[in-house]
Structure formats: C-alpha cells, structure tokens
Amino acid sequence: MASQLQNSKICFIGGGNMAAAIIGGLAAKGLDKQNICVSEPWDVNREKMAALGVRTTTSNVEAGQDADVLILAVKPQVAKGVCQELGASWAERKTLPLVVSIAAGITLVSLIEWFKLSDGRTPHVVRVMPNTPALVGEGASGLYAGSDVTAAEKELVTSLLSSFSKATEWVDKEELLDVVTGLSGSGPAYFFAMVEHLVSSATALGLSEEQATRLAKQTCFGAGKMMVESSEDPAQLRRNVTSPNGTTHAALQSFEASGFKDIVDKAVKAATSRGEELGKILGQS
Ligand SMILES: NC(=O)C1=CN([C@@H]2O[C@H](COP(=O)(O)OP(=O)(O)OC[C@H]3O[C@@H](n4cnc5c(N)ncnc54)[C@H](OP(=O)(O)O)[C@@H]3O)[C@@H](O)[C@H]2O)C=CC1
Numbered sequence: 001m002a003s004q005l006q007n008s009k010i011c012f013i014g015g016g017n018m019a020a021a022i023i024g025g026l027a028a029k030g031l032d033k034q035n036i037c038v039s040e041p042w043d044v045n046r047e048k049m050a051a052l053g054v055r056t057t058t059s060n061v062e063a064g065q066d067a068d069v070l071i072l073a074v075k076p077q078v079a080k081g082v083c084q085e086l087g088a089s090w091a092e093r094k095t096l097p098l099v100v101s102i103a104a105g106i107t108l109v110s111l112i113e114w115f116k117l118s119d120g121r122t123p124h125v126v127r128v129m130p131n132t133p134a135l136v137g138e139g140a141s142g143l144y145a146g147s148d149v150t151a152a153e154k155e156l157v158t159s160l161l162s163s164f165s166k167a168t169e170w171v172d173k174e175e176l177l178d179v180v181t182g183l184s185g186s187g188p189a190y191f192f193a194m195v196e197h198l199v200s201s202a203t204a205l206g207l208s209e210e211q212a213t214r215l216a217k218q219t220c221f222g223a224g225k226m227m228v229e230s231s232e233d234p235a236q237l238r239r240n241v242t243s244p245n246g247t248t249h250a251a252l253q254s255f256e257a258s259g260f261k262d263i264v265d266k267a268v269k270a271a272t273s274r275g276e277e278l279g280k281i282l283g284q285s
C-alpha cells in the first residue's frame, strides 16, 4: 500500500454497511486502525465499528477535524446536512481534507456547494462508487474527480480503493458513475437474488434447502472465479457449458424466451436512472 495512504488519517462519516465493508478491506491490507476514525450516531453500528478496532465517535465534527481523507458514507438523503455541518467546522483549518463521497447519485456540484466554507474555500472531492464485496477484498469501484483534484490525490484515492477493490475504474464523465452504480454498485444484489431464486427453484424440485444453497453459492463463486481467471470471455465460457441440444441449452432458451436480456437491460437502466434522479432531487433540496 502506498506510504502516503499508510500515513493518512482517514475518517468515515457514517458507519453502516459500506463503511464496514471498506474498513474490513483496509484492515486486511494492514492499514493502521488507529488512523481510522468513524462517526456513527447509532450505538449498534458504532459498537460494530469499535469491534473492528477503529476509533469511534458520535460527532462528525470531531471525526473530521484532523482527517486527511474524509469518506462520506451516509445515505444520500442525509448528505447535505452532514456536508454543511463539516464545512462550517473547518473555518480554522489551513488545509482541507480530501473528500471521497460514496453517496449514490449526489453530484460533485452539490457536494462542493454543500461543503463550501464561509470564506469561499471548498475541499477537493472525488466521487466513488464501490460495492460490498469490498469486505472480502473483492470490490469493484468506479471513480470520478473534477479538474481541481490533483494527480497525487487521484493516486492516493486509487491506492485507497485498490486496497479493497480488484477493479478500480476511473470514468471520464460524471454521469457514467450512475451507470457504474447500476452495474457494479448494486450488482452484488443481482447475484444474491439470482442465488435466492436458484435455491427456491431447486428446493421446489426436491433438493433440500441446505444442499441447494451450498450448490448454488459454490456455482456462483466458481463461475465468478472462472470469469476473472480465465483468458476466455464470458460468452465463450457460457458456450463451453452448453452442449448441443443439452440441458444448458434448454435452460438458456427458456431464459431468452422469458426476455432475459430485456429483464437485465431494464434493471440496469432502472438503477442508473434512480441514481440520476437521487442526484437531481437531493441536489435541489
Ligand atoms: N450498500 C451498498 O452496497 C452501497 C452503498 N453505497 C452508498 O454508500 C452510502 C452508505 O450506504 P450504506 O452503508 O449501505 O448505508 P447504511 O445505512 O448502512 O450506513 C449509513 C450510516 O450512516 C449513519 N448516519 C445517519 N445519519 C448520520 C449523520 N448525520 N452523521 C453520521 N452518520 C449518520 C446511519 O445511522 P442510522 O442507521 O442511525 O441512520 C448508518 O449507520 C450511501 O450513500 C449509498 O448510496 C455505495 C455503494 C454500495
């Protein structure tokens, strides 16, 4: 891990699912947990964070006061108030922290406006869309930064993200982050839902739920590992399983007859549009 990151004080505002996933990934890479502080109002989540070995507080201002990197990990709906509270507390700071926002949909323009100090200064902000497999060091993240963010800051954020993401993709247009959200941000849930359906189908056909769950999970994991490790693309890997007029062919035909591609297209578009919508609604509020 880059030494710049190793020496940075990192603060999380919001200690929920995503903060836990990212901290799990950072800790696994050996980042000093005493350099991590989490501000979280809810006792249950705060105790979970404390159990990870990081410092905790209920005060966003306290968590943010000496942070080099501030990760905004609250729900989009509360982001505005949090940013305004933090910005107002930095009047005496000479150097502002680098802000990394993981809030879905919330645009750079909104974030910068909300953080703006009374003297007009604004922090540099990078938007990131990670996903929960960060918890097991297998995250996939998209990133976007405005033109004020320096190459060194981008390098620091890439290094931070790489500690829990295997795919770290900078996009060159901010709106593409909504597409990343519809693909990989929300994506883990699509695969979990697929496994839930596979288990219930196989259970209805007579397998025990326990056996069906073990087989479905390992199938998902095995297919994922093959996709990452094989030199063949997903289409070829699919063809390799599909014997002419065999069982897989029957299943894939059934998928297609039910409009599989259309179902996936609509779902990814729905998530992408919801990201755009959140940005518009909450940006105006
Ligand atoms: N979950 C995911 O897979 C992904 C989520 N994201 C984004 O990450 C962000 C966090 O999501 P997620 O971790 O799932 O959400 P969670 O609700 O699990 O975590 C957010 C945490 O912030 C706390 N919180 C609420 N208000 C404040 C406040 N004013 N100051 C400090 N903390 C506060 C919440 O406490 P309380 O429960 O008491 O409200 C909660 O514990 C969202 O913006 C989401 O869009 C991005 C990528 C993937």
Ligand SMILES: O=C(O)[C@@H]1CCC=N1
Residues within 6 Å of the ligand: 104, 181, 185, 186
């Ligand atoms: O569902 C959500 O809004 C967040 C963003 C991506 C994953 N979870």
